[in-house]
Amino acid sequence: MLANRKLILAHFWLAFAVFGVALTLGAWQMFIRSPIGTWLSNPELYYRSLTAHGTVMGYVFPTLVAMGFGYAISESALEQRLVGVRWAWGGFWLIVIGSIMAVIPVALGRASVLYTFYPPLIGNVFYYLGVVLVVVGSWIWVALMSINLRVWRKANPGAAVPLAMYANVAGSYLWAWTAVGAALELLLQIIPVAAGLKATIDAGLARVFFSWTLHAIVYFWLMPTYIAYYTIVPRAIGGRVYSDSMARISFILFLVVAMPIGMHHTFADPMVGAGFKFIHSAFTALVALPTLLTVFTICASIEIAARLRGGRGLFGWIRALPWDNPMLLALAFSFIMLGFGGAGGLINMSYQLDASIHNTQWITGHFHLIFGGAIVIMYFAIAYDLWPHLTGRDLIDLRLIRTQLWLWFIGMIVTTFPWHWVGILGMPRRMAYFDFGDPAIAPQALSVTLSAIGGFILLSSGILFLVILARGMRAPQAEAGPYRFALAVHQPATVPIALNTHALWVALMIALTLTNYGYPILTLAMTEGTSVPAVYVGAQ
Amino acid sequence: MSAEDIHGSAEVAARVERRWATIAVIIIVMMALLAAFAGIHRATMPQPRVETTDPSRIHLSGEFVESNLGSVLEANGNVTVRAIGQQYSFTPACIVVPVDTPITLRATSADVVHGILIQGTNINTMLVPGYVSEQLMRFARTGDYLMPCQEFCSFGHEGMWGKVKVIDKTDFAARAKAGGRLSCVGQ
Numbered sequence: 155m156l157a158n159r160k161l162i163l164a165h166f167w168l169a170f171a172v173f174g175v176a177l178t179l180g181a182w183q184m185f186i187r188s189p190i191g192t193w194l195s196n197p198e199l200y201y202r203s204l205t206a207h208g209t210v211m212g213y214v215f216p217t218l219v220a221m222g223f224g225y226a227i228s229e230s231a232l233e234q235r236l237v238g239v240r241w242a243w244g245g246f247w248l249i250v251i252g253s254i255m256a257v258i259p260v261a262l263g264r265a266s267v268l269y270t271f272y273p274p275l276i277g278n279v280f281y282y283l284g285v286v287l288v289v290v291g292s293w294i295w296v297a298l299m300s301i302n303l304r305v306w307r308k309a310n311p312g313a314a315v316p317l318a319m320y321a322n323v324a325g326s327y328l329w330a331w332t333a334v335g336a337a338l339e340l341l342l343q344i345i346p347v348a349a350g351l352k353a354t355i356d357a358g359l360a361r362v363f364f365s366w367t368l369h370a371i372v373y374f375w376l377m378p379t380y381i382a383y384y385t386i387v388p389r390a391i392g393g394r395v396y397s398d399s400m401a402r403i404s405f406i407l408f409l410v411v412a413m414p415i416g417m418h419h420t421f422a423d424p425m426v427g428a429g430f431k432f433i434h435s436a437f438t439a440l441v442a443l444p445t446l447l448t449v450f451t452i453c454a455s456i457e458i459a460a461r462l463r464g465g466r467g468l469f470g471w472i473r474a475l476p477w478d479n480p481m482l483l484a485l486a487f488s489f490i491m492l493g494f495g496g497a498g499g500l501i502n503m504s505y506q507l508d509a510s511i512h513n514t515q516w517i518t519g520h521f522h523l524i525f526g527g528a529i530v531i532m533y534f535a536i537a538y539d540l541w542p543h544l545t546g547r548d549l550i551d552l553r554l555i556r557t558q559l560w561l562w563f564i565g566m567i568v569t570t571f572p573w574h575w576v577g578i579l580g581m582p583r584r585m586a587y588f589d590f591g592d593p594a595i596a597p598q599a600l601s602v603t604l605s606a607i608g609g610f611i612l613l614s615s616g617i618l619f620l621v622i623l624a625r626g627m628r629a630p631q632a633e634a635g636p637y638r639f640a641l642a643v644h645q646p647a648t649v650p651i652a653l654n655t656h657a658l659w660v661a662l663m664i665a666l667t668l669t670n671y672g673y674p675i676l677t678l679a680m681t682e683g684t685s686v687p688a689v690y691v692g693a694q
Numbered sequence: 695m696s697a698e699d700i701h702g703s704a705e706v707a708a709r710v711e712r713r714w715a716t717i718a719v720i721i722i723v724m725m726a727l728l729a730a731f732a733g734i735h736r737a738t739m740p741q742p743r744v745e746t747t748d749p750s751r752i753h754l755s756g757e758f759v760e761s762n763l764g765s766v767l768e769a770n771g772n773v774t775v776r777a778i779g780q781q782y783s784f785t786p787a788c789i790v791v792p793v794d795t796p797i798t799l800r801a802t803s804a805d806v807v808h809g810i811l812i813q814g815t816n817i818n819t820m821l822v823p824g825y826v827s828e829q830l831m832r833f834a835r836t837g838d839y840l841m842p843c844q845e846f847c848s849f850g851h852e853g854m855w856g857k858v859k860v861i862d863k864t865d866f867a868a869r870a871k872a873g874g875r876l877s878c879v880g881q
Contacts, residue, residue, distance in 0.1 A: 198849045268846055274823060275806050275848055357807055358822050400711055421740040422809070422818055424802075424825035428742030432733065436726040446718035450711070505729040506738045510816040513809050513844035580813030582844040585852040594813070594840050644704050684824040686749045689781075689806050691848065 156229055156637060158236050159544050164246055165222030166537060166544070169215050170620060172253065176210035177616040179203045184569070184609035189590045189599045191606070197586030201266040204584065206257065208269030211525075213288055214253050216375040219533050220329070221245070221295045223378045224322050226540055228299060230637040231316040231385075232306045238298045245298075248291030256284025264692045268584065270368070271336075271344060273360045276688045279348035282340050289333050296326040314649045317398055318385040318639045321405040325377030327660050328409050331667070332374060335366025335416070347688045354685035358425030359678040365416035366671055373412035373441075375525055379532035380405070383452050383485065386539055389640035390481035393459025396451045398642035402653040404451070407444040410662045411437055414670035418503045422512045425684075430674050431505065437670065438503035445496060449489070456482070458643065480555045484535035487563040491527035495520060498574065516577025518584075519570040526612075527566040531559065534619055541626050542634035549626045558622060561615035569608030572601035741819065745826040747802055752778065758802060764875030765791055767867065776875075777801040779808035779821045779843060782850035786877035788857040792866035793836045799829040809844035812858055820845060833860040 156162060183203055185191045194200055229236050236242070258280065259265040265277030303315065303323050315323075339360050346352045384401045388394055395401060417434035420426050457471055465474030475482055498520045501507045511517065541549050549555065576598045581588070590599040652658055678684070733739040752758040758778055764786050765775045773795050778785050780803065791797050801810060803821040810827075811818045819827045833839075843854035859878045869876055 197852055201846070201849060201851075266849070272807055272846060356824065358825050361807075361822065397707060397711055400715075420820075423820045424741055424822055424827040425744055427744050428733075428739055431740050432730070435729060439722045439725045439729075442722055443718055446721070447715060450714045450718075454710075500725070504725075505740065506732050509740065509818045512818045513811065513820075580811060580815075580840070580842075582809075582811055582842040584846040585842075587852050592840075594838075643707065681746060683748050684746050686805075686823040689848070 155546055155634060156226055156540075156543050158225055158229060158239060158242075159546075161236075161239060161242055161246070162222045162226050162540070163544050165218045165225070166540075168246075168250065169218035169222065170537070170623065172210045172218075173215045174616055174620055176207045176215065177613055179207045180211075181609040181613040183207065184606040187585065187587050188602045188606035190603055194586055198263055198266065200586035201268070201584075202260060202263050205266050205268050206260050209256060209260065209285065210253075212269045212371070213285060214249065216378075216525075216529075216533075217288065217292045217329075218249065219536070220325065220374065220378050221292060223381070223536055223540075224295060224299055224326065226543075226637065227318045227322045227381070227639075228302045230543075231318040231322075231639055232302065234302070234306055234309070236298075237302050237305050241294055242298055245291040245294030248294070249288050252284045252287025252291060254284070255287060256281050266691055270364065271339070271360070273339075273344055273347070273355045274357050274686050274688045275691055276344065276348050276355075277691045279345060282345050282348055286337070286340055286345075289337060293330060293333070296330040299323050299326040312648065314646050315654055316639065317395070317401055317642070318381055320402060320654070321377065321381045321384065324405045324409045324656060324659070325374060325381070327656060327663070328370060328377065328412060329374040331660075331663060332367050332370035332413060335363050335368075335671075339363035339367075353688055355688055356678065356685045358423070358684055359675070361420060361423060362417070362426065362671070362674055362678060365419045366413070366667070367416070368419050369416040369438075370412040372521070372525065373408050375529050377405075377408070378536060379488065379529045380408075380448060382532045382536050382539075383448060383488075384455075385639040386536065387452070387481050387485045387640070388455045388459065389638060390539060391456060391459045391476050391479055392462060393455050393457075393640070395640050395642040396454035396458065398644070398646050399649065399653055400447055400451050401642075402649065404444040404447045406653070406656075406659040407447075408441070409656070409659045410666065411441045411443075413663055414666040415441060415503075417670075417674070418508070421505070421508045425678060426674055430670070433670060435503055435505040437666075439500075442496070442500070445492070449492075452485070452489075455640075456485070478552065478556070480538055480552060480559060481535055483556055483559050484531050487559060488528045488531050488535075491523055491531070491563070491566060495524035495528055499524065511577050513583050514577035515581045515583055516574050519573030519577055522573070523566060523570040527563075527570065531562055531566075534559065534562065537619075537623060540637070541623065542632065543637045545627055545629075546631055546633065547626060547629040548632040548634075549622065550629060551622070551625075554618070554622055558615050558618040561611055561618065565608050565611030565615055567608070568611060569605050572604040572608075576601045576605075741828055743828070745828070746824055747826050749802065749804055749823040752802065752804060757800070760785070762875060764877040765789060765797075765866075765870075766875055767870040771795070773797045773866075775799045775801075777810070778804050779810065779847075779854075780804040781806060781847055782843070782854040784810070784841065784843070784854070784856035786856075786879050788859060788878035788881065789841070790859045790861060790866070790869075790876050790878040791833065792863045793833050793860050795832065795863060795866075797831045797833075799827075799831055801827050801829075806847050807845050808847050808854070810856075811842055811844040813840045813842070815839065818844065833858075836860045836862060
């Protein structure tokens, strides 16, 4: 059993509770703008809901999962007492306070700016302050992860840092630095205007700042999932990690190249020139590398498990895998969704192809498939795997868990595939309703209806997930033993210093961000006459 | 397993891994090279230049004053379309252009961030207040196209739909003879 059960459970329960609320809002949004929904008399309600859904799913939910999982990793992988438990609770309460502070103006319709902010639209200042508090709370976690690793290093000089902790700390550094883009946008640009200290804002510069956060944040969401791929799944199915060093290389590649690529979100924007658009496009291609390496290493790792179970043949071993094991099922679903989502992502980041799908429903379909699908299904798996160690009780109903995972997978495919399709037809994002009576829009009606049905399948799966966890709190007691991570085939006693520390890679991450963002940001900041009057939400 | 076996299998593993990593790198380099080639050789690329404009003055002077919005036939036979987006409509709300003609779309926003997307084509650009967006386009077929705003621009976003009417070249030339800026608003 883990020592800091309360701390970790608090993070997970808050994460999954807000996830449940945001999921319900999401399903309602899918329904209300579909042909089976009733015409919404007040479209503004849709944008309130959309702002809440995005803010929770983008900032609060994954951050809490990463934090809770990070504390569990620090304690169990390093096998040492967690340093700074009081600070950890402080960070948790900052997130609680920040979330409440942000949600009130959103619920009142005073901050319907969506989680991507979109200045010169300006909402109530407490919405932005709330988001800042959430980020500050998570930065405490970043510091604690670093401190705990340092304490361990002192006690174990020269020893190989366990892979789970090495990756966890890489993920925390990634988050600390990627959040800086949005933090600069909020602190230097938006909050002074929202507080009434300034009346104009440079919308182009704000978009560049936000792009710094907007892409790498996805890799922060991804980190717990990849850590689960490498360090939980092989152990859970009786395999070994194919290569410890390849795993480390994948994580540091994420750290270095996830950041200086965000401008592929601004291909269609007028405030960035062709040169930097191309550089960011090329770097985005590079970020496919750690994923390609991961797919290889994980497939090889589960092949080891299958062969140890007597699997034979070129592909025959796949049948020998323990398919009734929820971890394997989650991994398989996650990989399928990662494959489709990744292929779609290559189109989005393409210098040329992006124009055909930019800001269409294709994009919404894409990130729901990657984040809601490939990433979140592994959050479920992480929770299932950790739960007995947090509650001291068994999760006994494996069939129910498998049903939940199947429903999530089916729901995500039914939701996102038609969603991609209507995007190709040119359906724009983020609209409260569509006039399906228009002959030019009518052909999209069937696809949108399918997506809405998928949304309800996802909702049912989400409810089932919460039920399973809640039932797990009341199951008969059972000692789960210490929480362990997968071992590599060749478990290293020592690793090269570059793969055992983060300093070099953090330096590279910062340097590449400066080279890829420094010039565009400086020139925009120095260009006169691009600040425009703020448009206050709710003031019209 | 003996120590020798372990050593041997580690070498095999490293070799397979290196091969896969090489393939992955080649795929990625190929993608970047293709994009560079298409960008340079075929000039297919996102908007290359940065141009600014003051949105608080665009209705008073400069190329985006109301009387200058719409389509105009240039001396070289090309067409220039100027448009603005504002909460919650485009001006002109209906853009008329000739088929099979190189067209330059120049547009900006008068208030918040908007976007122009012409359905059934790959014409797609953001309108950011303070900056001018420029897109080259060419329509192969006549007909009506929907042109929704593709970026959230506050509570009336869902009602911000414009239209593009692509007409015959000779029809367009005849209309352009009268001078002024063409649009299909009210037609």
